[in-house]
Amino acid sequence: MHIPDGFVSLPVAAATGLVSVVGLGIGMGRSQDAFGIRRAPVLGLTTAFIFAAQMINFPVAGGTSGHLLGGTLAAIILGSPWAGMLCIATVLIIQAVLFADGGITALGANIFNMGVIGVWVGWSLTQTLQRLFGGYKGRLPLAAGIAAGISVVVAAIACAIELALSGTAPVNIVLPAMTGVHILIGIGEGLITGGVLTYLMTARPDLLPGNQQEFKGWVVPVVSILLIAGVLSLLASAWPDGLEKVAENLGFIKLGENVRVSIPTPFADYTVNGNEGIGTSIAGIIGSIVCFGVAFGIAKLVRPNNA
Amino acid sequence: MLRISLPLRLQLSLVIVVGCAFLKPNAWYWLGAYGAIALLWACLLRVPIRKLTGLLGAELIFLSLLALPLGWERASFLLVRSLICLITMNSFLLTLPPHSFGIALKSLPLPRVLKENLLLAGQYIEILVGEVTRMQRSAQLRGLNGPAGWLRYASAAMIGTLYLRSLERAERVYAAMEVRGYNGQLPTDGTLRPKERFAVAMMCAIALCLTVASYTNFGF
Numbered sequence: 376m377h378i379p380d381g382f383v384s385l386p387v388a389a390a391t392g393l394v395s396v397v398g399l400g401i402g403m404g405r406s407q408d409a410f411g412i413r414r415a416p417v418l419g420l421t422t423a424f425i426f427a428a429q430m431i432n433f434p435v436a437g438g439t440s441g442h443l444l445g446g447t448l449a450a451i452i453l454g455s456p457w458a459g460m461l462c463i464a465t466v467l468i469i470q471a472v473l474f475a476d477g478g479i480t481a482l483g484a485n486i487f488n489m490g491v492i493g494v495w496v497g498w499s500l501t502q503t504l505q506r507l508f509g510g511y512k513g514r515l516p517l518a519a520g521i522a523a524g525i526s527v528v529v530a531a532i533a534c535a536i537e538l539a540l541s542g543t544a545p546v547n548i549v550l551p552a553m554t555g556v557h558i559l560i561g562i563g564e565g566l567i568t569g570g571v572l573t574y575l576m577t578a579r580p581d582l583l584p585g586n587q588q589e590f591k592g593w594v595v596p597v598v599s600i601l602l603i604a605g606v607l608s609l610l611a612s613a614w615p616d617g618l619e620k621v622a623e624n625l626g627f628i629k630l631g632e633n634v635r636v637s638i639p640t641p642f643a644d645y646t647v648n649g650n651e652g653i654g655t656s657i658a659g660i661i662g663s664i665v666c667f668g669v670a671f672g673i674a675k676l677v678r679p680n681n682a
Numbered sequence: 683m684l685r686i687s688l689p690l691r692l693q694l695s696l697v698i699v700v701g702c703a704f705l706k707p708n709a710w711y712w713l714g715a716y717g718a719i720a721l722l723w724a725c726l727l728r729v730p731i732r733k734l735t736g737l738l739g740a741e742l743i744f745l746s747l748l749a750l751p752l753g754w755e756r757a758s759f760l761l762v763r764s765l766i767c768l769i770t771m772n773s774f775l776l777t778l779p780p781h782s783f784g785i786a787l788k789s790l791p792l793p794r795v796l797k798e799n800l801l802l803a804g805q806y807i808e809i810l811v812g813e814v815t816r817m818q819r820s821a822q823l824r825g826l827n828g829p830a831g832w833l834r835y836a837s838a839a840m841i842g843t844l845y846l847r848s849l850e851r852a853e854r855v856y857a858a859m860e861v862r863g864y865n866g867q868l869p870t871d872g873t874l875r876p877k878e879r880f881a882v883a884m885m886c887a888i889a890l891c892l893t894v895a896s897y898t899n900f901g902f
Contacts, residue, residue, distance in 0.1 A: 420810075424845055461796070567838060
C-alpha cells in the first residue's frame with residue numbers, strides 16, 4: 376500500500392501531508408505524556424518489529440502479495456493510538472528515506488493511510504468490539520484481529536480515493552481493485568495480529584491493556600460506519616464482479632436465469648426501487664444496521680457469564 | 683573513502699533524494715543530471731559495488747511489482763528515479779560505520795521524540811536480527827534445516843516469542859544506556875562546521891535548480 380512518487384497529485388499530497396503533520400504533532404505530545412523514559416524501549420522495539428514485519432511479504436491471490444501493516448498491533452501493544460501513529464510514521468519515514476519504499480512526495484499520503492487511518496480505525500474498532508464482547512480480556516485477540524483486518528481494507532479504500540482524486544486511475548477501477556486485494560491481505564493481518572496477541576496475553580499479560588467493563592463511546596464508530604456505508608457505496612463500481620465477468624465471457628451467465636426463482640427483494644442490486652443514487656446509500660446504511668444488529672446478537676451470545 | 687562527516691553525508695544524501703523525488707514526471711534530462719550526481723556520490727564514498735548491486739537488485743524487484751502495472755512508459759521513469767534515490771541512500775548506508783546512524787541522525791531538524799524513536803528503532807533492528815539468527819540456529823538444531831524448514835517453524839507464537847525475547851534484550855540495552863548517562867539525547871555533537879554548511883547549501887541550490895528547471899522547458 377506504499378504509494379510511490381508520482382502516483383498522487385500535488386494537492387492530494389499537500390492535503391494528506393498537512394493532516395499527517397498535524398496528527399503527528401499531536402501524537403508526539405500525547406506520546407511523551409504517555410511514555411516517559413521507562414517505556415521508551417517498548418516504543419523503539421515495536422517500531423523495529425513492525426519495520427521488520429513489513430519486509431516479509433506473503434502471497435495473496437492474483438499474483439500479488441501483501442504484508443503486515445501493524446497499526447492495530449502497535450496501538451494495542453503500546454496502549455495508545457497516538458504512540459501507534461508515531462510508531463508507524465517512523466517505519467514509513469525509514470522505508471521512504473532509506474529504502475525508497477513509498478515516495479518522499481507521497482510520504483504524507485502514506486502516513487495518513489497507514490499511520491492515521493490504519494491505526495485509528497483498528498484501535499477504535501478494537502475498543503468497540505472488545506466492549507461488545509463484554510470487556511473480557513480473553514476476547515482481545517479476536518476483537519483486535521477483526522479490527523486489524525477491517526482497518527487494512529479502510530486504509531486501502533482511502534488509498535484508492537487518493538489515487539482517484541489524483542487522476543492516476545478511475546475510481547470505478549481502482550476502488551474495487553484495491554478493496555478486493557486488501558480484503559485478502561486484511562485476513563492475513565487479522566490472523567497475525569490475533570495470533571501474536573494471543574501469545575503475548577499468555578506470556579506477558581502485563582504488556583496488554585486490562586479488562587474494560589463499560590460500553591462507552593459507541594456513537595463515533597457507529598456513525599462512521601454508517602457514513603462509510605452511505606457515502607462510499609455511491610462510489611462502488613457498477614461493473615460486473617470477477618465471476619460475472621467470467622460468466623459473461625464464457626457465455627454461461629444465462630444458465631442462472633433458467634433456474635432463477637423470482638422473489639421480490641426491497642434492495643435488489645443494492646438499490647431501492649431501482650434508484651441508483653440515494654437508493655444505493657439507503658441500501659448501504661440499512662445493510663450496515665442489519666450487520667451491526669447480527670454482530671451485536673452474536674456478541675451477546677458469546678459473552679461470558681462473569682463479564 | 684573521503685573524510686566526510688556523518689551528518690554531512692546524511693544531509694547531502696537527503697538533499698539529492700528529495701530533489702529527485704520532486705522532479706516532474708518524464709523529465710528525463712534532469713533525471714539524468716541527478717543520476718550523474720548519484721553515481722559521483724557513490725564513487726566519492728567508495729561504496730562496495732558488489733554489495734550495492736545486490737541490494738539494488740532486491741529492492742528493484744519489489745519496486746517493479748508496484749510500478750509495472752502502470753504501463754511501461756510511466757513505470758520506466760518511476761523505476762529509474764527510484765534507482766537513483768536507492769543508489770544515493772544505499773551508498774550512504776553501506777559506508778556507514780556500525781552504530782553510528784544516530785550520530786548522523788542528530789543533525790537533522792526533526793522533533794526530538796521522532797529522532798529518539800528513529801534511533802532506538804535503528805538500534806533494536808540489530809537486536810531483532812540477532813534474535814532471529816539465534817532462533818534459526820535453534821530450529822536447525824531441532825532438525826529443521828534450510829529456509830523451508832525455518833518457515834515451517836514460523837507461527838504466531840514464534841513471532842510473539844521473537845518480540846518478547848527482543849524486548850527483554852532491548853530493555854537491558856536501554857538500562858545500560860541510561861546507566862552511561864543517556865537521557866534521550868546522544869552525547870555527540872551533531873552540528874555542522876561552516877564549510878560543511880556551505881557544502882549543504884550548495885547542494886540544496888543545485889538540487890533546487892535542477893528540480894525547478896524540470897517544470898520549465900529550457901529547450902528540452
